[in-house]
Amino acid sequence: MTDHAVLDRPALSTPQDYIAAEARLGARNYKPLDVVLSRGEGVYVWDVEGKRYLDGLSAYSAVNQGHCHPKILAAMTEQAGKLTLTSRAFRNDQLALFYEEICALTGSHRALPMNSGAEAVESALKVARKWGYEVKGVPADQAEIIVCSENFHGRTLAIVGFSTDAQARGGFGPFAPGFRVVPFGDAAALEAAITPNTVAVLAEPIQGEAGVIIPPAGYLKTARELCTRHNVILILDEIQTGLGRTGKLLAEEHEGVEADLTLVGKALSGGFYPVSAVLSNDAVLGVLKPGEHGSTFGGNPLACAVARAALKVLVEEDMIGNAQRIGDRLQASLAGIRHDAIKEVRGRGLMLAVELHREAGGARRVCENLQRRGLLCKETHEHTIRIAPPLVLTADQADWIAEQFEAALRDPT
Numbered sequence: 001m002t003d004h005a006v007l008d009r010p011a012l013s014t015p016q017d018y019i020a021a022e023a024r025l026g027a028r029n030y031k032p033l034d035v036v037l038s039r040g041e042g043v044y045v046w047d048v049e050g051k052r053y054l055d056g057l058s059a060y061s062a063v064n065q066g067h068c069h070p071k072i073l074a075a076m077t078e079q080a081g082k083l084t085l086t087s088r089a090f091r092n093d094q095l096a097l098f099y100e101e102i103c104a105l106t107g108s109h110r111a112l113p114m115n116s117g118a119e120a121v122e123s124a125l126k127v128a129r130k131w132g133y134e135v136k137g138v139p140a141d142q143a144e145i146i147v148c149s150e151n152f153h154g155r156t157l158a159i160v161g162f163s164t165d166a167q168a169r170g171g172f173g174p175f176a177p178g179f180r181v182v183p184f185g186d187a188a189a190l191e192a193a194i195t196p197n198t199v200a201v202l203a204e205p206i207q208g209e210a211g212v213i214i215p216p217a218g219y220l221k222t223a224r225e226l227c228t229r230h231n232v233i234l235i236l237d238e239i240q241t242g243l244g245r246t247g248k249l250l251a252e253e254h255e256g257v258e259a260d261l262t263l264v265g266k267a268l269s270g271g272f273y274p275v276s277a278v279l280s281n282d283a284v285l286g287v288l289k290p291g292e293h294g295s296t297f298g299g300n301p302l303a304c305a306v307a308r309a310a311l312k313v314l315v316e317e318d319m320i321g322n323a324q325r326i327g328d329r330l331q332a333s334l335a336g337i338r339h340d341a342i343k344e345v346r347g348r349g350l351m352l353a354v355e356l357h358r359e360a361g362g363a364r365r366v367c368e369n370l371q372r373r374g375l376l377c378k379e380t381h382e383h384t385i386r387i388a389p390p391l392v393l394t395a396d397q398a399d400w401i402a403e404q405f406e407a408a409l410r411d412p413t
């Protein structure tokens with residue numbers, strides 16, 4: 001702790017040096033691929049030895065706009081030189097503009113800016129409970145929130161408490177009460193779980209971390225109808241599916257559904273900075289009064305300026321339409337690969353997954369093979385590889401990805 005010389009030392013030299021230092025000093029809560037990246041541009045990233053890779057993950061869809069997008073970078077550096085943080089004790093000249101733009105684009109009445117995705121989820125859960133007590137008239141401390149099996153909504157205590165993933169929740173209890181889990185995609189189970197004390201249903205339109213699981217057609221629409229009929233808030237977590245990833249600005253548009261609360265994060269900053277938001281109709285966010293919720297960094301001028309630029313390039317450069325077109329093309333090419341290892345190719349837009357048969361030797365091996373071929377992908381669970389490149393992907397790059405997949409399966413060395 002007292003060795004100041006470490007602050008003036010040159011960069012480490014080999015990838016192994018970085019990996020060893022991480023292993024020695026870091027919390028061991030991740031098992032990344034052994035690639036140490038130092039630069040990114042568009043769909044490409046480069047490691048410390050100068051090798052180029054196509055990014056097939058986009059930081060879990062936080063980099064939809066491509067790495068280091070020049071217009072977001074310009075907005076960030078300009079704002080960073082002017083004003084970065086005021087806290088919400090004072091006002092700043094970026095927040096109102098951010099509100100106007102995101103509300104107009106998403107058809108929302110009000111927005112609550114936060115930082116991480118998990119914070120947006122927590123904020124929505126708090127607001128839903130408050131709405132339940134103050135508007136719906138649920139007796140004090142009796143509010144119930146329905147969530148889905150195999151959900152992923154972040155890593156806070158309340159959120160992992162209603163996870164069904166043993167790794168995410170094991171050893172972290174006791175957990176907050178008031179959550180009920182129903183099978184994802186099962187509208188009848190959802191209806192059966194609703195009680196007079198139910199205040200909200202929380203779901204991902206497509207489950208990302210679970211392995212790009214698309215619910216049966218009509219599920220979201222039915223969920224919307226059930227929520228309306230039983231006076232329950234529908235919260236859709238679009239932190240991964242939102243902002244163009246599935247070929248629409250929001251994935252809920254695929255079923256013509258409007259949630260009461262829609263959560264966005266990740267690509268809201270194009271990967272530059274943690275920015276998230278709860279988007280709402282007037283009735284629900286309207287229950288919050290001064291002092292009842294907050295965040296030191298939430299809504300800061302740097303975050304707002306970055307988010308405004310991230311939204312602008314997404315729309316102006318037609319990344320959403322590109323995700324649809326190139327996503328369809330890539331999905332078709334992947335589905336065209338004839339190989340015994342492939343169980344299913346699925347997805348929407350550029351949110352794709354290849355699921356392998358259990359006998360195929362695991363997804364991690366394929367990801368390591370793809371890494372050697374210059375394509376970075378990450379397995380989710382044992383047998384599924386997610387493919388979610390930046391939305392600026394070209395047709396040629398999409399074809400190249402499918403070729404690498406085919407080659408990796410045929411030559412699994």
Ligand SMILES: *Cc1c(COP(=O)(O)O)cnc(C)c1O
Binds near residue numbers: 266
């Ligand atoms: C990533 C993610 C979150 C959590 O976001 P963080 O910024 O990591 O807290 C929540 N929900 C979904 C669907 C996500 O993909």
